[in-house]
Every structure is written in C-alpha cells, then in structure tokens.
Amino acid sequence: MCPPKHFTVEYAINPWMDTTVPVDAALAVKQWDLLRTTLVDLGHTVHLLDPVAGLPDMVYAANGAFSVDGRVYGARFRHPQRAAEADAHRAFYEKTLGQDNWHLVRPEHVNEGEGDFAYLPRAYGGLILAGHGFRTEPAAHAEAQEVLGRPVVSLRLVDPAFYHLDTALAALDDHNVTYYPEAFSPSSQRVLRQLFPEAVIADRADAEAFGLNLVSDGRHVILNTEATAMADKVRAAGYAPVHVELTELKRGGGSVKCAVAELRP
Numbered sequence: 001m002c003p004p005k006h007f008t009v010e011y012a013i014n015p016w017m018d019t020t021v022p023v024d025a026a027l028a029v030k031q032w033d034l035l036r037t038t039l040v041d042l043g044h045t046v047h048l049l050d051p052v053a054g055l056p057d058m059v060y061a062a063n064g065a066f067s068v069d070g071r072v073y074g075a076r077f078r079h080p081q082r083a084a085e086a087d088a089h090r091a092f093y094e095k096t097l098g099q100d101n102w103h104l105v106r107p108e109h110v111n112e113g114e115g116d117f118a119y120l121p122r123a124y125g126g127l128i129l130a131g132h133g134f135r136t137e138p139a140a141h142a143e144a145q146e147v148l149g150r151p152v153v154s155l156r157l158v159d160p161a162f163y164h165l166d167t168a169l170a171a172l173d174d175h176n177v178t179y180y181p182e183a184f185s186p187s188s189q190r191v192l193r194q195l196f197p198e199a200v201i202a203d204r205a206d207a208e209a210f211g212l213n214l215v216s217d218g219r220h221v222i223l224n225t226e227a228t229a230m231a232d233k234v235r236a237a238g239y240a241p242v243h244v245e246l247t248e249l250k251r252g253g254g255s256v257k258c259a260v261a262e263l264r265p
C-alpha cells in the first residue's frame with residue numbers, strides 16, 4: 001500500500017475524477033490508514049511504498065505491477081501523468097523485498113498491473129483473468145502469459161465507468177469470482193459464465209458503489225461502506241464482509257482493491 005500523502009485530483013483520466021471538487025486530504029489519509037489497520041488486524045502483512053510528490057495517483061498501488069509465484073510483471077501506464085509510478089514499484093520489489101526472491105520483468109506493452117489482472121490459484125490449476133478496452137493493451141495479456149506461465153483469459157471491458165477489470169470483477173477466494181456482467185462485452189460475459197458458473201453476480205448499483213473493488217482473503221471480504229447491497233451478496237455466499245469508509249479515494253476513481261497490491265511470492 002502507498003499512503004495518500006500527495007493524493008489530489010488534479011487531472012481527469014477516468015469518469016469519476018472531477019478536478020473542480022476538492023479532495024479532503026486529511027480525511028483521505030485517515031480513511032486509508034483505517035484500511036491498512038483493518039488488513040493488519042485480520043492478520044495480513046502490509047508493506048509500504050514511499051509516496052512520491054507529483055504522483056497523486058500512487059495511492060492506487062494495485063496498478064504498479066502484477067505478481068504470480070514470485071514472478072513480477074511490471075506495469076506500463078496508459079497515461080503520462082502516471083508513467084513514473086512503474087519505476088517506484090520496480091524499485092520497491094528490488095530494494096524493499098529483495099531481488100533474490102522476485103523475478104522482475106519489464107513490460108513491452110501498456111498494462112496497469114492488478115487494475116487489469118486478477119489471479120485465481122485454484123481455478124483450472126491457476127488462472128489469470130485480464131481486462132482490456134480502456135487501459136491495458138490486449139498484447140499485454142499475451143505478454144503476461146509468457147512472463148507468468150499461466151493461462152490468461154482476455155475479457156473486454158465496454159463501460160468507461162468500469163475502466164479497469166478490478167472495478168467490475170473480483171476474486172472472492174482461490175477459485176471463485178464476483179462480477180458485474182454488463183461491464184463486459186457479450187462474448188466476454190459468455191466466457192465468464194462458462195468459467196465461473198457459481199459466480200456471485202453483481203448489478204450496476206453494486207459496481208457504481210465500487211462494491212466490486214474489494215479485497216478478499218477467502219474468508220473476509222473488505223469493501224467500502226457504500227457497498228451495502230454487495231456486502232449482503234457476499235454474506236449470502238458464505239463470506240464475512242468487512243466495511244471500510246473510503247469516500248475520498250472514490251474521487252480518484254478507486255476504492256479498496258485499487259489501494260492494495262497483492263504480493264504473491
């Protein structure tokens with residue numbers, strides 16, 4: 001996770017960002033810290049990435065890389081405003097986590113890390129889901145498959161409000177997902193139905209509340225407080241929802257999942 005020390009909305013690269021509405025910087029830090037302590041209280045280890053002045057979107061740490069089995073596929077951002085974040089993530093894996101344990105690969109193609117990639121270790125022996133249509137290039141899906149050595153299923157996103165895969169789909173555990181079907185093309189919806197017949201289906205209101213932008217440890221599903229209907233759905237499916245208030249991060253077009261990059265050694 002990366003503290004929102006320099007978080008603002010000073011440019012608009014997704015439909016949620018409005019540069020005329022000021023962000024409450026102190027509240028952003030407070031809410032983010034509650035997300036951090038919630039994860040720690042649930043027994044997870046949280047590493048911190050140093051925030052860099054001039055990179056206001058760094059708090060969305062999920063976009064900086066995608067790791068599977070100790071192999072790290074680096075990000076290459078679509079928009080120039082975020083380009084420098086990729087180096088900060090690379091340096092984090094090299095210096096903080098130690099190069100010996102992680103094999104880093106620089107990408108050739110535009111991709112926004114876990115924003116557009118999800119991993120299900122126990123679905124079909126280890127499956128990567130990948131989004132394209134707004135940020136990540138389809139060519140990056142093939143590149144990720146070569147780098148990570150796991151099958152990558154390409155899914156086409158069609159609604160600009162849900163511009164990253166992680167705004168429209170989330171892993172609930174090692175083998176099942178929840179998603180909002182209409183965020184995907186009809187053919188991609190069909191692919192998802194075939195692969196995940198037991199999926200928890202979300203609706204537009206759930207997606208707009210950023211209810212799909214969740215982090216799950218397979219038991220606890222951490223999602224923002226606005227997503228009350230989504231919490232009921234995951235509870236009905238046997239998981240324990242844990243709410244965190246993240247109103248300020250929503251102003252940048254993100255929530256729980258965007259703020260957490262999962263490390264898969």
Ligand code: ARG
Pocket residue numbers: 013014017057060062063082114115164166167252253254255257258259
């Ligand atoms: N303002 C950021 C952007 O548009 C938000 C990124 C949200 N992150 C995510 N994983 N969906 O790039």
